[in-house]
Amino acid sequence: MSSLTVHAQTPSPQPVNGRTAAAQPAQGDQSFSGPSFRKGLWRFIRTLDVVRSANKNFKYRVVNAETTRCVDPTFAMKATFSPEPVGGCVSDKPEKVGNRYTFGHRCDYMGAVSTVITVRSDEAYTELNEVSTGEHPRTDTVVATRIGDCDDAGAANSEKTAAARLQH
Numbered sequence: 001m002s003s004l005t006v007h008a009q010t011p012s013p014q015p016v017n018g019r020t021a022a023a024q025p026a027q028g029d030q031s032f033s034g035p036s037f038r039k040g041l042w043r044f045i046r047t048l049d050v051v052r053s054a055n056k057n058f059k060y061r062v063v064n065a066e067t068t069r070c071v072d073p074t075f076a077m078k079a080t081f082s083p084e085p086v087g088g089c090v091s092d093k094p095e096k097v098g099n100r101y102t103f104g105h106r107c108d109y110m111g112a113v114s115t116v117i118t119v120r121s122d123e124a125y126t127e128l129n130e131v132s133t134g135e136h137p138r139t140d141t142v143v144a145t146r147i148g149d150c151d152d153a154g155a156a157n158s159e160k161t162a163a164a165r166l167q168h
Contacts, residue, residue: 047141048141100117102115103116111134
């Protein structure tokens with residue numbers, strides 16, 4: 001999505017029935033303590049607002065995009081929750097309160113961001129990224145909702161493409 005803010009989409013182990021409880025670690029990856037989601041056909045609605053005035057009262061919507069594709073969002077969460085430094089930036093560990101994961105400082109393609117991920121279920125979440133530094137602070141929001149099933153070949157190809165986009 002971090003790819004809309006849908007960072008990277010890659011496969012995670014799933015039970016045979018394809019369901020994983022929301023906000024539970026992915027099976028087989030003990031270092032991941034973020035939420036898990038059902039893979040399938042997901043709709044991502046992204047908005048990016050930029051502050052363009054000295055008094056910070058005026059926001060301009062520079063992106064308002066919708067994407068639908070076959071993915072496993074749990075893999076994106078693994079990238080988001082990764083403790084690995086990005087350049088010279090090191091992310092804070094997230095704080096979990098109820099269904100929200102809050103990063104005071106997270107390293108992202110936009111630079112250092114404040115991130116809040118709100119998990120509504122294993123089929124829906126919202127990610128809010130805020131950059132408050134610099135001349136033009138910005139807010140990047142993604143609302144993600146699973147809307148159905150898709151074939152595994154399509155999901156695998158889409159996941160590889162999303163992961164490749166994250167590399168650039």
